[in-house]
Amino acid sequence: MLRGLYTAASGMVAQQRRHDTITNNIANLNTPGFKGSNAVNRSFPDMLISVMGGANPKEGSIGKLSTGVFAEENLMQLTQGDLQQTYRNQDLALVSDMLVDGVNFDESGKSIDANGQVTYKPQAFFSVLSTNGAEEYTRDGSFKTAADGTLLTADGLSVVGANGQPIVVNVSWDQVSVSGDGRLLDKSTGQPLAGNPQLRIMRVDNPYLLVRQGDGLFRYAGDPAGIRQIAAGDRVDVRQGYLERSNVDAAQSSVDLMAALRAYEANQKVIQTYDRSLEKAVNEIGRV
Structure with a gap:
């Protein structure tokens, strides 16, 4: 009987974590470039009751028994967000539709071949310097300019250029035009600004290897070969x-x-039912 209590309790914890994930998504409805998350629930490792039929639990006399559910992880939704026009020259948005040869992606940006091999759709990100000087990535292009002309994120982090250095613009942004590949041009002449500044836009082959750092920032935790600056033909x-x-x-x-x-309430009622059953077993049957 106690196993049922543990199963229902684990279900309550899992739904609480799912609730927390959803409320965080709702709280960031108006955050530029925010990528929502989905809570993934999986059963606990199977408890092997009998192995009389072999190492495979399905071949045993009883089989396998799950001991409840566990909120294992939150997976990001990396689909493209809608664009909102702001008419502000320092606001920049990325539109990416990168392809992989011979691979057709579903709406979630994932493809599974006949052998079960999973391929994820590459995504593009702006590159910024974190407070400790490490390179991090964001989709939030609500930039601003410091007094010395350095291009900053809304939180004051330096935006990185193609040369790996912070971008500095010494003219009014009313005179700046940004090309589709991230080059900063003089709006009147169409020529590059002094120093030929260009945004460092990174292609991440497997965006699920990005780790949230908070404030819309991500840190890449995969193989360095899986991330590079965008090139011609990357459809960004x-x-x-x-x-x-x-x-x-x-x-x-x-x-x-x-x-x-x-679901939380349903598990709660299961626990209440078990509690009443245990009460009867202790207070009534125990007297007999």
């Missing part, structure tokens, strides 16, 4: 005067939030 476009909105679906998040609440 920079849009000036736009911001990428959060890709969170408000309506679906509301439905998921209610589903998590109902």
Whole structure:
């Protein structure tokens, strides 16, 4: 009987974590470039009750028994967010539709071949310098300019140029035009600005190897060969005067939030039922 209590309790914890993930998504509905997350629930490792039929639990006399559910991880949703026009020259948005030869991706940006090999759709990110000087990545292009002309993120981090150094613009941004590949040009002449500045836009082959750092920043934790600066033909476009909105679906998040609440209540009632049964066993049957 106690196994049922543990199973229901683990279900409550899993739904609580799912609830936390959804509320975080909703809280960032208006955060530029925010990528929502999905809570992934999986069963605990199977408990082997009998191995009389061999090493495979399915061949045993009883089989396998799961001991509940576990909120194992949160997976990002890396779909493109809608663009919102701001008419502000320092607001930049990335539109990427990168392809991999011979691979067709589904709507979530994933492809599974006949052998079960998973391929993820590459994504593009702006490169910035974190407070400790490490290179990190973001989709939030709501930039601003420091007094010395350094291009900064909304949180004051330096935006990195193609040369690996912070971008410095010594003219008014009213005179700056940003090309589709991230080059900063003089709006009146169409010529590059002094120093030929260009945004450092990175292609990440497997964006699920990015680790959230908070404030819309990501750290890459994969093989260095899996990340590089974009090249010609990568199908990445920079849009000036736009911001990428959060890709969170408000309506679906509301439905998921209610589903998590109902599942939590169901597990709670299971625990209450077990509690009443144990009470009867102790107070009534125990007297006999």
